[in-house]
Amino acid sequence: MGFVIGRADNAVRGRPTGRLGRYRALDGSAGTALSLDLDTPHAMLVVGKRGYGKSYTLGVIAEELARADGLAPVVIDPMGVFDTLTDAGTQEAVPATVCEHPTVAPDTLDPKSWCALLGLSPESGPGSLVWQAAQGADSIAAMKAAVRETDARDSDSRSAHNHLELADSWGVFDTDGLDEATLSSGAVTVLDVSGLDAEPMNAVCRGVADILYHARLTDNIDRLPWLLVDEAHAFFNGVAGSALRLLLTRGRAPGVSLVAATQRPSAIPTVGISQADILVSHRLTATDDLAALEAARPTYLDGDFADRLPAQPGEVLIVDDATETVHAARIRTRETPHGGESPRASELATDAQLIEE
Numbered sequence: 001m002g003f004v005i006g007r008a009d010n011a012v013r014g015r016p017t018g019r020l021g022r023y024r025a026l027d028g029s030a031g032t033a034l035s036l037d038l039d040t041p042h043a044m045l046v047v048g049k050r051g052y053g054k055s056y057t058l059g060v061i062a063e064e065l066a067r068a069d070g071l072a073p074v075v076i077d078p079m080g081v082f083d084t085l086t087d088a089g090t091q092e093a094v095p096a097t098v099c100e101h102p103t104v105a106p107d108t109l110d111p112k113s114w115c116a117l118l119g120l121s122p123e124s125g126p127g128s129l130v131w132q133a134a135q136g137a138d139s140i141a142a143m144k145a146a147v148r149e150t151d152a153r154d155s156d157s158r159s160a161h162n163h164l165e166l167a168d169s170w171g172v173f174d175t176d177g178l179d180e181a182t183l184s185s186g187a188v189t190v191l192d193v194s195g196l197d198a199e200p201m202n203a204v205c206r207g208v209a210d211i212l213y214h215a216r217l218t219d220n221i222d223r224l225p226w227l228l229v230d231e232a233h234a235f236f237n238g239v240a241g242s243a244l245r246l247l248l249t250r251g252r253a254p255g256v257s258l259v260a261a262t263q264r265p266s267a268i269p270t271v272g273i274s275q276a277d278i279l280v281s282h283r284l285t286a287t288d289d290l291a292a293l294e295a296a297r298p299t300y301l302d303g304d305f306a307d308r309l310p311a312q313p314g315e316v317l318i319v320d321d322a323t324e325t326v327h328a329a330r331i332r333t334r335e336t337p338h339g340g341e342s343p344r345a346s347e348l349a350t351d352a353q354l355i356e357e
């Protein structure tokens with residue numbers, strides 16, 4: 001099994017692990033196996049510039065989580081590239097389901113989040129109406145009715161109503177939306193949010209993060225959730241941000257893991273980097289991204305961090321807090337097809353065009 005990332009006592013064997021890859025030897029040969037601890041909760045950050053393998057690495061982690069017992073993996077998929085987890089692969093099938101139109105119950109969002117989602121200040125007339133409506137209603141229809149029935153100024157209730165109409169039009173709110181039971185089937189649940197704008201995408205992520213966290217706090221699920229979020233900067237900077245920060249800072253106590261992938265670590269709040277116990281870094285070159293990592297992780301990342309970063313797709317530098325170690329590795333090959341390949345013009349050209357050349 002080789003080394004287990006995220007497990008303080010590497011002598012402990014026989015507990016759940018996922019195959020991550022192998023050490024990268026200087027001569028390019030494959031070294032000892034590297035696994036990821038799946039026994040205890042973790043907060044992981046996967047970073048790297050575009051095209052160097054973040055989504056691929058998330059896919060590898062999802063494959064391993066789906067096969068492990070006792071876990072409830074959920075992928076927030078803003079690029080629509082993880083549906084391939086259900087395809088036939090090189091090994092036995094990965095238990096996976098894809099939800100193409102994920103919805104959450106309106107009351108998974110608290111009043112403050114409703115105001116933030118709709119871009120309303122809670123102190124404003126329309127904002128305070130939305131706040132009040134969100135406190136008592138469990139559907140958008142009930143929220144709209146509550147707003148209509150107030151004796152507030154006409155212009156305020158009309159504005160609040162219009163904002164709620166807009167939220168309704170996103171199609172991501174439903175009283176029968178995702179719940180802890182559907183999210184903890186044991187298979188990896190892929191939530192395809194790729195067709196959505198930033199606000200509804202954030203609403204789904206926020207709702208799901210809250211459902212998983214509260215389900216563990218109240219002992220309502222007996223599996224340990226792992227929330228995987230691709231393009232995480234889009235969520236840390238939206239309504240989902242506070243829920244993701246909560247998972248990073250307090251998720252591990254009740255047993256919720258977060259794996260956040262981003263090409264822009266500089267757009268992630270410092271706490272998002274400093275609270276991660278496992279950092280997986282693909283190639284990074286932007287000065288502000290490197291500075292953000294170094295500023296948040298001074299303990300292990302000294303000045304030569306940039307020099308130690310890999311150059312090829314699929315290669316990573318892993319910083320592991322549990323063992324206080326840094327590892328140069330290559331992520332293993334996906335078993336299911338990778339869905340994030342950029343299209344090439346040559347692939348789209350017809351045979352006739354290619355013959356003409």
Ligand SMILES: Nc1ncnc2c1ncn2[C@@H]1O[C@H](COP(=O)(O)OP(=O)(O)OP(=O)(O)O)[C@@H](O)[C@H]1O
Nearest residue numbers: 049050051052053054055056313314331332340341
């Ligand atoms: N571990 C790996 N083994 C083999 N090939 C890999 C590996 N990781 C990445 N690749 C190759 O690199 C390509 C880019 O990877 P990926 O789509 O994950 O990039 P990304 O960093 O998520 O980019 P983007 O930010 O554009 O989504 C893949 O299509 C694949 O061909």
